[in-house]
Amino acid sequence: MIEPNKIITGDCIKVLSKPQKTQADLIFADPPFNIGFKYDVYEDRKAYDDYYAWTEKWMAACAGALKDNGSMWIAIGDEYAAEIRVIGRKLGLNLRNWVIWHYTFGQAAQTKFARSHAHLFYWTKTTDHKAITFNDMDVRIPSARQTTYGDARANPKGKLPDDVWSFSRVCGTFHERVKWHPCQMPEKVLERIIKVSSNPGDLVMDPFSGSGTTCAVAAQLERNYFGIDLSKNYVKHSTQRIADTLAGNRRGTEISENPELSRPQRKVGGSGQSKKAKKLRKQTAK
Numbered sequence: 001m002i003e004p005n006k007i008i009t010g011d012c013i014k015v016l017s018k019p020q021k022t023q024a025d026l027i028f029a030d031p032p033f034n035i036g037f038k039y040d041v042y043e044d045r046k047a048y049d050d051y052y053a054w055t056e057k058w059m060a061a062c063a064g065a066l067k068d069n070g071s072m073w074i075a076i077g078d079e080y081a082a083e084i085r086v087i088g089r090k091l092g093l094n095l096r097n098w099v100i101w102h103y104t105f106g107q108a109a110q111t112k113f114a115r116s117h118a119h120l121f122y123w124t125k126t127t128d129h130k131a132i133t134f135n136d137m138d139v140r141i142p143s144a145r146q147t148t149y150g151d152a153r154a155n156p157k158g159k160l161p162d163d164v165w166s167f168s169r170v171c172g173t174f175h176e177r178v179k180w181h182p183c184q185m186p187e188k189v190l191e192r193i194i195k196v197s198s199n200p201g202d203l204v205m206d207p208f209s210g211s212g213t214t215c216a217v218a219a220q221l222e223r224n225y226f227g228i229d230l231s232k233n234y235v236k237h238s239t240q241r242i243a244d245t246l247a248g249n250r251r252g253t254e255i256s257e258n259p260e261l262s263r264p265q266r267k268v269g270g271s272g273q274s275k276k277a278k279k280l281r282k283q284t285a286k
Contacts, residue, residue, distance in 0.1 A: 002065065004203060007215055007227035007242075009235045012207035013054075015228055016061035023067045024226070025133065025202035028193060028214045030075040030185055031058065037183055040231035055080065056087050062207055063091050069131045071197040074121045075101070075185065081119040088123055097122040101189060103169040120165070120189075122197075133202070136160055138195040165189070180237050181211035190217040198223055212238025216245045 001015075002022045008015070032044040034051045046054065059074075066072055072093070076084050088095060099120035107115050124132050141161055145154035170177050170184045178184060190213055198204055200222040206214035209227030211234070218225040219242050229235050 002203070002205070002226050004224040004226060005219070007209050007212065007225075007229065007235050007239050009230070009232045010228050011230060012228045013057050013061045016058075016065040016207065020065055022203065023070070024065055024205035025067055025070050026194065026198040026204045026223075027062050027066055027070070027072040027207065028075075028190065028204065029058070029062060029072070029207050030210065030214075031055070031208050033077040033079060035077060035079060039182065040233050042230055051080070052083055052087075055083065056090075058207060059084075059087050060091060062205075063093060063125070065205065066125060068125050069133070070125065071132060072123045073193050073197070074123070076119050076121070078115065078119070081121075084119075084121055088121065093123040093125065094127045095121065095123055097163050100164045102164055102166045103186075104166055105168070120193075133197055133199055135196050135199070139192050161192070165192070178211050178237065178241060181234060184211040185213045187213055187217050190214050191221070194218055194221055194223060209238055210234055212241045216242045219246055 001018070002020050002024070004022065032039065032042060034044060034046055037044045062072060074084055074088075085095070085098070097120075099122060101118045101120050103116055103118065105116060109115070126132060137157065139161060140158035143154055143159040145151035146156075146158070167186050167188050168174075170186050176184075176187055194204055194214075194217055198218075201224065203224045203226060204214065204218040205225070206227045209215060209229040212227065215225040215227045215238065225242075227235075227238065229238070
């Protein structure tokens, strides 16, 4: 059963396949990518057919738990991005955006180009854009016309971000980093998604709650939240993370649209921020 403002231990397919009195306004799903990550109680290396079939089941369960005017976002890596697109089409979902999240520094590679991105699929059930929540004014950013060209035609309210987002991965030096989960989404990515696709008081759901980022950000933005995870350990720690966050006992990393500013606000190894980053921060503050 969907219970607002809780994270529960369970299998999202089983939980969400049951008839629900409450449905989600926004679902954000960051499933295991099937690339061998070490999770607490989940084996992240399935045969292709098994992973595909499992993905079909959880996406169908999520679609069933989503309001008719709701939005669903899915994060995935290169290995299964095409499959996610195909499954969404089979389920009758409407793809509004295929966003590339560029996480500003890639994974080390010697025999091919370093990967420095993931995919964010933005789906809705309806094709009626007037029926869905899309708070464009809450996520606008300064345009190049304003910051670079000094063009008088620039909209003083800024512009919507492009479909390539530059936010750093959560590094071990970042204040928001938890030590008990191997794969953590940045709060700034969830902040943008939750702001644009939901309103205060709406229900935001995460079927793979993991480190609890979705629920923690939703709570900070005055949304109701509901999370599901297989691991009792993750549920325990993420529930505490939300309580600590709301109590002001921890602070996240200030992450800017500019990748040079996506750094922890403290000294690391005695070096601190680069001179370029400090200069950019001063300019941004003016």
